[in-house]
Amino acid sequence: MIKVQLSEAKQQANVVQFQLQEKEKELSTAQLQLSEAMEELNGLRRELEEKENIEREKEKQRKEEDFFWFVRKEDIVMIEKVLGRGGWGEVRVALFQGLKVAAKVLHETIISEYNLSIFSREMEIAAKVRHRFGHHVSNPDYCLNCPEGIDFDCNGLLYICDYFNKRIVVY
Known part of the structure; x- marks a missing residue:
């Protein structure tokens, strides 16, 4: 076993x-x-x-x-002449490198956190646009751009700046 x-x-x-x-x-x-x-x-x-x-x-x-595409804020001179008014503000004449440009000045009454967020998003998008007549200013609150079809005679050149609270904002 x-x-x-x-x-x-x-x-x-x-x-x-x-x-x-x-x-x-x-x-x-x-x-x-x-x-x-x-x-x-x-x-x-x-x-x-x-x-x-x-x-x-x-x-x-x-x-x-x-x-x-960036330019300095100091290269922009705001002029008080009003070209037109709209819901967001008024458009004034400004000078950039000797060129007349249109600058959008926001109404203080529309300034709110919500409106600024909408406006800022629009500015972010516009800052990415490349145009031979458009430049963006080194301050992120500030930009120049050449839009199409605006009634303003600048010898065919038109720049738009948004001027808000003593700052120019991307547009």
Whole structure:
């Protein structure tokens, strides 16, 4: 009986050893897969970093290009002559580099947080516009732009500035 038990124990040991070898193979395969996945992840991280660097470089380039369109606030001279009035304010004559320009002066009565947020969003969009007759001032509250179809004779050139609370705002 002891020989039978010993034989059964050896068989069980062989089965357990075989199962252990199978588990070691599975573990080895899983480690290899993990290693490959880590290599792929590292490759993707490098690729992402390269793309982020390219985007940063493009953004830097865009900012440098934007700088070309900026002018200083000191280059604008407001004149009190009123050209017209509207819901948001009145349009006055101003001078920019010797050119007559139209400047929009906001009514103080319409100034609210809500209206300023709408106006600011419009200014953000307009600040991205590129036009051979338009420039943006280095102060973010300030911009020049050449709109189409405005009734104002400036020898074909018209710039618009928004003047608010002693600041000129992007338009």
